[in-house]
Amino acid sequence: MQTDLIRKHAAPVPRYTSYPTAPHFHAGINAGTYREWLGAIAPGTALSLYAHIPFCDRLCWFCACNTKQTRRYQPLADYLTYLYREIATVAGAVDSRVEVGALHLGGGSPTMLAPDDMRALNDVLRSAFRFRPDAEISVEIDPNDMDEARFDALAEIGMTRVSLGVQDFDPKVQQAINREQTFDQTRAVVDGARMRGVSSVNIDLLYGLPHQTRESVEATVEQALLLNPDRIALFGYAHVPWMRKHQTMIDEAALPDALERFSQSSRAAEILLSCGYQAIGIDHFARPDDTMAIAHREGRLRRNFQGYTVDDLDTLIGFGGSAIGKLPQGYVQNTTATSEYQRLVSETGLAVAKGFALSEEDRMRAWVIERLMCDFSFSKSEFARCFGAQGAPVIEIADRLMEEDEDGLIASSGDRFVVTSRGRPVVRSVVAAFDAYFGTNGARHSIAV
Structure with a gap:
């Protein structure tokens, strides 16, 4: 019966990190609209900020994020100049009495930033906005980027939560997705973050990857548990090569079918539940004392473009190429191409390409x-x-x-x-x-x- 159910209802559908979903955003929402919406934010409103760093020093073939590969640092340095201008433009359009309750640095790989640039970005944001003393500062980390200087810089900017991409520890799977990363590398990053006072560590795992089996997923989950993460995000690999051309590097013949994907996710969930984690929504697990588990039990869990979150702020402002913001009136999204983002910011201070006004x-x-x-x-x-x-x-x-x-x-x-x-x-x-x-x-x- 379960097999028939999966076969019947496994047809492609959105992931619903927003509604309406991003494919329905349109060019009728522009920079002028955004300025109006920003100006209407009430004094004292608490904001959530997202800063997008759309660069990686390698492309993981499974990734569906808006990012580009660069071996040189100069493109990042140039990009930051425009990011700072966009931040200043937005800050100038909102009431000075708004407050920041959460900041998320994502990508791409924000940990590609040099330590001094991490500090500079933090200084720009804190000069532009008033941060609450208890604001959550979360950072997506690529363990291959990290060194002591970057850890120290992240500690200085007040990092409170980290999210580490692991996906799978099996070398065969890692090679098939161009994401080679040892268990020891990952453990060193977890230890480094906790030594600097980080209160919540999340590990991202994937099922449905090429060459994965139920047994290999089980082994990866058991290794991840050795790191005592506060949260685990167990995502199903989204194979969308029509959107992300680098996914064509993945051998489709090696991808598990819907029934095998379901088997992999079910076994992973079984292990996590048996180890005391609580299931959160469709793809997250958290220790009972984690803020996400508490929010879930109390009916306060939210969902946005980063997935499940305890961030209950109704206004999210996104900075950088492809970044999405949500305001009471609707959604706005910046243009994706880095060159176009920089051109638009240089001309108007903003880079809105599309959005959606909510009825x-x-x-x-x-x-x-x-x-x-x-x-x-x-x-x-x-x-x-x-x-x-x-x-x-x-x-x-x-x-x-x-x-x-x-x-x-x-x-x-x-x-x-x-x-x-x-x-x-x-x-x-x-x-x-x-x-x-x-x-x-x-x-x-x-x-x-």
Whole structure:
């Protein structure tokens, strides 16, 4: 029965880190729109900031991020000049009394930055914005970049959480994805971060990679557990070569099918749960005392472009090429090509290429989708308190799904619409029923399992 379920519901669907999803952003949202939205941010609002460093010194073939390979440092140094100008432009457009509650440095590989440039970026951001004393500073780390000087610089800027890309420890798999990284390298980075007071360590693992088997994934998870991570993100590899040309370097014949992917993820989850980790949403696991596990238990888990988060701030400002921001009015995304990003910033101080203005219906559907992705359920009465009678069409979708469900994917519990344990592996397919834009523009997605 489970095999039939996976086969039936594994069709490609979005990952729903936003709603509407990024393929529906359009050029009707521009720099002028963004300036208006920034100016409307109320004094005292708490912001979340994201700074994107779209460079790597090697391309991992599995990666679907917006990044480019460079062996020279000068492109990064040049890029920072424009990044600083964009930061200054945005800061000048918002009220000076806003506060920063969280900063995330991502990429690409932000740890490619030289230590002095890490400090300089931090100085620019803190000169432009007022940071809360307890602001979370999280950094994506490539263990191959790290040395003592970089660790010291990250400690100086107040790093509180790190996320390490591991993917898989099997040398055959690493070679197939161009991501060679030893266990000892990874352990040294975890130890180095903790020695400098980092309170939360996340490790990213992937299933569904070329040459992976259930047994090899099991071995990787067991090695990762030796590092005592506070969180583990267990992502399914998204094979999207039509979006990321370097993924054509991966031998598709070596990729596991949907049933094998499900077997790999199930076995990994079984091990993590048996070791005391709590399942968070579709692909995260956390120790019970971790802030993400606490937020999940209390119904405060959120989902944004970085995946699951405890960041409950409603305004996210993205800096850098391809960065996405979310404001109360909608989404904005910068142009992706580094050269175009630099040209636009030099001309106007901003680099917005597209976005999406949210309607009230969009907000209603986004609310339901986020709760299903985070909690696997939502309360109809809570939804009604938020949106009133105008939310009736969305509730009708839920009721229709309940009537039409033949596979035991959903159920009702009091006033709650619930995705069952049977339906959780394919929750993205359930969620897609609430997506008014799905299938309307020919966008392609990774499989749902």
